Amino acid sequence: MFTGLIQALGNIKPLDGDSWEITCINKSADVILQDIAYGDSIAVDGICLTVDRILDDGFIATASPETVRRTILGRESSHQRIVNLEASLRVGSKIGGHFVMGHVDGIGQLLTSTKTATSWEMTFTAPDAIARYIVPKGSIAINGVSLTVAEYYPETRQFKTAVIPITYTDTNLQYLSSGSWVNLEGDILGKYVEKFVTGNSPHQIAENGDTMGINPAFLAENGYL
Structure with missing residues (x-):
């Protein structure tokens, strides 16, 4: 999980296969590199990627075919470009933006x-x-x-x-x-609210065993409207 507050900039370039090399380029790069470890999650332009290998000034990560298809990695994968970097949220850290999952829609x-x-x-x-x-x-x-x-x-x-x-x-x-x-x-x-309101989630079971979604009628019956 991330907050959407960018900590550093980096260069990204494709390697062989589905690997990508990310090199930190600005003074705040220490925020990313100071305690980076194998398996860590780093948001790269909002994409949650896992660190496969640590470099002196960056890291290498692997992107699945689904990730490439759904993000701009699949549209701008043939050349080097500048990307936003954010390390994953630590317990007790400040949340100055909003909850960002790193799952690009x-x-x-x-x-x-x-x-x-x-x-x-x-x-x-x-x-x-x-x-x-x-x-x-x-x-x-x-x-x-x-x-x-x-x-x-x-x-x-x-x-x-x-x-x-x-x-x-x-x-x-x-x-x-x-x-x-x-x-x-x-x-x-917003995604969870939509799911509950449209009744696509069996979050509540009626006495007859049917699933119920939150809808205007349900809210009115329970004093919310």
């Missing part, structure tokens, strides 16, 4: 990035699999960065975020241009 695309007096306003597209979890003032992870949705446009499945300077300059969001692909992960809380 799909790929979006940057439409526009406009600098304002106080931030960069960035507008992205989102596939249906993620768009249903996007709500104004809700959380979303873009390349592993925890961001707040400023506006959502359901007709076009587009959303806007306001990225503050420290987040912009400390992450690879600064290197994106119109048309760039990004990894997107919806808020885990």
Whole structure:
């Protein structure tokens, strides 16, 4: 589990087979490298990858075919690029962003990035699999960065975020241009709420043995509406 607060930047390049070499490149790399161990989980552009081998200035990880297919690894695997890095959350650590699982739901695309007096306003597209979890003032992870949705446009499945300077300059969001692909992960809380509300989870068993989902009728009967 991660928080979406990026700790370092790195270069990623594909190796033979399904392996990837990640090299830390900035001064904060010690946060990643100081206690890295074989088998650790590291979020690489929001993708939870497992450390297979430790290098002097980075590590090597393996990505499954499913991970490559679902993320931008499958679209930008032929060249080296800069990625966001975050070590997994430790017990007792501060949670400054939101709960990020490192399980990318799909790929979006940057439409526009406009600098304002106080931030960069960035507008992205989102596939249906993620768009249903996007709500104004809700959380979303873009390349592993925890961001707040400023506006959502359901007709076009587009959303806007306001990225503050420290987040912009400390992450690879600064290197994106119109048309760039990004990894997107919806808020885990929204996914569970959807599952319960739509009745897709047998969380409750009726007296006759039937499963019951949380729906408006159930909430009204129990005093919530």
